[in-house]
Amino acid sequence: xxxxxxxxxxxxxxxxxxxxxxxxxxxxxxHPLLILPYLTRTVGVELIGLAMxxxxxxxxxxxxxxxxxxLSGTRDVALNRxxxxxxxxxxxxxYVIKTGIFFxxxxxxxxxxxxxxxxxxxxxxxxxxxxAAQIVNPFWFYQGLDNLKTVxxxxxxxxxxSVALTFLVIRQKEDYVWxxxxxxxxxxxxxxxxxxxxxxxLNLRFDGINRPVLLTYFREGWSSFLTNFLINIExxxxxxxxxxVVSPFVFGCFSIxxxxxxxxxxxxxxxxQATFPAVTRLRLxxxxxxxxxxxxxxxxxxxxxxxxxxxxxxxxxxxxxLVAGHEYEDGINSLIIMAFSPLWSCLSxxxxxxxxxxxxxxxxxxxxxxxAAFALASGWYFPRFWGITGTAMSVMLTDLVLLLAxxxxxxxxxxxxxxxx
Numbered sequence: 308x309x310x311x312x313x314x315x316x317x318x319x320x321x322x323x324x325x326x327x328x329x330x331x332x333x334x335x336x337x338h339p340l341l342i343l344p345y346l347t348r349t350v351g352v353e354l355i356g357l358a359m360x361x362x363x364x365x366x367x368x369x370x371x372x373x374x375x376x377x378l379s380g381t382r383d384v385a386l387n388r389x390x391x392x393x394x395x396x397x398x399x400x401x402y403v404i405k406t407g408i409f410f411x412x413x414x415x416x417x418x419x420x421x422x423x424x425x426x427x428x429x430x431x432x433x434x435x436x437x438x439a440a441q442i443v444n445p446f447w448f449y450q451g452l453d454n455l456k457t458v459x460x461x462x463x464x465x466x467x468x469s470v471a472l473t474f475l476v477i478r479q480k481e482d483y484v485w486x487x488x489x490x491x492x493x494x495x496x497x498x499x500x501x502x503x504x505x506x507x508x509l510n511l512r513f514d515g516i517n518r519p520v521l522l523t524y525f526r527e528g529w530s531s532f533l534t535n536f537l538i539n540i541e542x543x544x545x546x547x548x549x550x551x552v553v554s555p556f557v558f559g560c561f562s563i564x565x566x567x568x569x570x571x572x573x574x575x576x577x578x579x580q581a582t583f584p585a586v587t588r589l590r591l592x593x594x595x596x597x598x599x600x601x602x603x604x605x606x607x608x609x610x611x612x613x614x615x616x617x618x619x620x621x622x623x624x625x626x627x628x629l630v631a632g633h634e635y636e637d638g639i640n641s642l643i644i645m646a647f648s649p650l651w652s653c654l655s656x657x658x659x660x661x662x663x664x665x666x667x668x669x670x671x672x673x674x675x676x677x678x679a680a681f682a683l684a685s686g687w688y689f690p691r692f693w694g695i696t697g698t699a700m701s702v703m704l705t706d707l708v709l710l711l712a713x714x715x716x717x718x719x720x721x722x723x724x725x726x727x728x
Contacts, residue, residue: 327455331446331462333573338466339566340630342473346486347563347632354483356559360550361431361487363543368412369438370539375531376401377447378663383527384451385584395511398448400524402502403516405442412438433488440465440491443498445505453584461494461501468493530668537675541709544679545686545701552690560638561695563631565702568645571615575652578608583660590664594724597664601657601726612653619646641699651706655713657726662713667721674716678709 346355380401387393413435420428446458473489476482505511546565550558582604589597619626623642628634662671682705689697717724 323455327459330459331455331577334462334466335573335576337570338469340570341470342490343563343566343630344632345474346477347630349477350480350483350486352559352563352631353555354480354559355486356550356555356557356562357427358430358434358483358486358490359562360555360558361427361434362437362490363546363550364431365434365437366539366543368416368435369441370532370536371412372405372409372438372442373532373535374404374408374525375528375533375535376405378531378534379524379528380447381451381583382587382663383524384448385453385587388452391510392512394509395513396520397524398445398505398511399513400517400521401447402442404521404525404528409435409438409442427484430484430487433485434490436488436491436495440494440498443495443502445498445502448505450580451584458501461497465494465497468496530672533672534675537672537679540679541675541682541705544682545690545698545705548686549690549695549698553694557637557695560631560635561641561698564627564638564642564645564695564699567626567630567642568619568648571619571646572649572652574608574612574615575649575656578604578653579656579660582656583663586660586664597661598726605657609650609653613650616647616650619643637695640696644696644699645703648703648706651703651710655710658713658717661724661726662717665724667717670716670720671713674709674713677712678705681705681708 343355380397383397384394387397416432416435419425420432425431444458444461446455446461449455449458469489469492472492473486476485476489506513546561549561553561582600585600586597589600620643623639623646624634627639627642631638659671659674661667662674682701685701685704686698689701691697693700717726
């Protein structure tokens with residue numbers, strides 16, 4: 308009923324993408340919230356904190372392995388969707404580059420362990436499975452094609468497999484070493500299956516490894532890689548600094564609050580991924596067409612995001628207690644402090660997408676450099692005085708700094724593009 312009503316006011320393709328992406332992102336967000344209550348009662352918050360630390364470390368490796376193809380690859384597919392030969396070239400080139408970087412990261416991590424033995428090595432090493440799941444998932448490719456029904460099914464089945472395996476395998480405290488492996492197991496298997504199906508169904512031909520072509524895509528993804536790298540510094544460096552100054556139990560308490568707030572970020576990822584292919588194609592028409600599109604779809608979305616953020620504050624004790632199984636005051640306060648972080652990120656989306664579509668690489672890199680620098684400084688300083696609530700303040704303020712920086716730099720360097728006028 309809701310989608311039939313919205314069809315009168317919003318583009319059909321956008322709504323279809325919104326529906327499929329909504330299911331994917333809700334599955335992504337609910338996945339930890341289904342698993343964490345069981346794990347807190349089975350292995351304890353302290354060991355969950357260690358597993359979450361492993362996942363945080365892996366986010367930095369994932370930046371290298373993804374290499375910005377979630378942006379540049381999607382853009383290339385969107386611009387060449389009617390050219391089968393070009394699509395095959397993009398598909399296989401991206402997979403070859405990502406796979407090569409992945410095994411290089413595995414080797415680096417292994418060598419580091421040989422030189423400086425890592426406690427809980429197996430727990431951290433198996434977190435690479437989360438990166439492997441990203442590599443084999445053809446999400447970026449179908450996003451560029453505006454066909455997300457296939458990867459929606461992949462996401463749902465993969466998450467259900469992961470949850471089922473966690474409940475079956477982890478039955479006592481000693482089983483915590485399998486948490487990260489099981490976290491990604493379903494998505495790795497299904498990603499490989501769906502990649503094979505993609506090649507067969509679209510008749511994508513692999514013509515061998517062409518070194519000049521690979522170098523072309525490697526150079527093309529460089530600016531997107533730098534952007535993703537700065538984004539990850541912005542998102543995860545405060546958490547990484549926190550792990551150095553608090554106990555695993557306290558770190559686990561903050562991780563629970565962070566996972567809850569990630570549920571309220573679902574809409575941001577859905578909106579960005581649903582609109583980016585359309586924004587990329589509208590660039591070929593005119594800026595006026597792009598601006599009209601934003602006006603049509605962004606205003607109601609930003610209002611709903613603000614409403615959802617406001618709901619977090621009164622519901623914080625209930626939400627935290629349901630997931631953690633106990634009420635931890637600093638954990639609840641952290642959740643309240645971070646409540647409006649999704650709104651600051653939401654308001655920056657139209658400007659960021661415009662920069663990406665027009666190739667204003669230096670502008671969006673400068674914006675993320677500002678927020679990453681603030682995240683490093685505040686993420687290191689704040690928790691030393693205010694613990695996990697200090698890290699929550701760092702997260703919230705970093706998103707606000709990014710919003711201010713991206714608007715200031717865009718209005719200063721690209722005066723001919725006025726999104727607000």
